[in-house]
Amino acid sequence: MSDHARKLRPCSTLLMTLFGGLLVAAAPAEAVTPFFSTKKVEPAKPVKKKTMGPASHLPLALQATRKNLLAGKRVTYKQLQALADAGDGVGAFKLAERIQKQADPTLATDALHYYALAAYDGRGYAVRHMLTILADDRLALSPSHLASAEAALRAQAKKGNEVAAEGLIKLYSQGRPFGEKRAELEALLASGAGKKNGDMAFRMAVMLLSQPGRTAEQTEQAARYLGIARDKGSVGMKAAAGNLLAQLTEPATGTNAEVQQ
Known part of the structure; x- marks a missing residue:
């Protein structure tokens, strides 16, 4: 082989290698399917601030x-009224x-109204203030405020507030306001909401039996009160x-004739 041929051989080999590399690079690559997550991403929901109390x-x-x-800070009358009218017992x-x-005195009916709102909201300490206003016959109280006060007292009595129960019984027995x-009075007495229900029922029975010329209806009412006193009263009162009650129901004799008359 001539010297010229030997010099061309490495060059030819290099050219073939380069050409082969170009062919490989030019060959189309295998198609690859792109991967996308199929899981649906929900947008983040705003976190609601929880309030308690x-x-x-x-x-x-x-x-x-x-x-x-x-906190004992200054609160205007307008702010306080807005809070009370929203039904908040403390504000009322x-x-x-x-x-x-x-x-x-002309504002007593408004005070009664807001004390009743407080009692409705579970503020049992408002009951005494309500009873003080209701016991004053000189005050002019709105019929609607009286109705709400009565309902508030009844609600407190059902919850076991003895002051409300006994106060309501007293007002009912007086017939005012x-x-x-x-x-309502008999139902409240029979409910036993107050410790003194039986004693009060006994006193009312005696009052009815002591009335001159009492009617048969009054005698029947007295008998019902005596039944309550027997069931709800103290040991001696029972x-x-x-x-x-036995004297009222037994046949009239010289001993019990006066009671039955």
């Missing part, structure tokens, strides 16, 4: 008013107190009520 249902402005009130009680401090409500 007795004032959580109130608008934020009223919650701030209530917080200031409990504080507003009623503020009204009473004005010492204006709620009027004569015998059925015995006394049982004796009187």
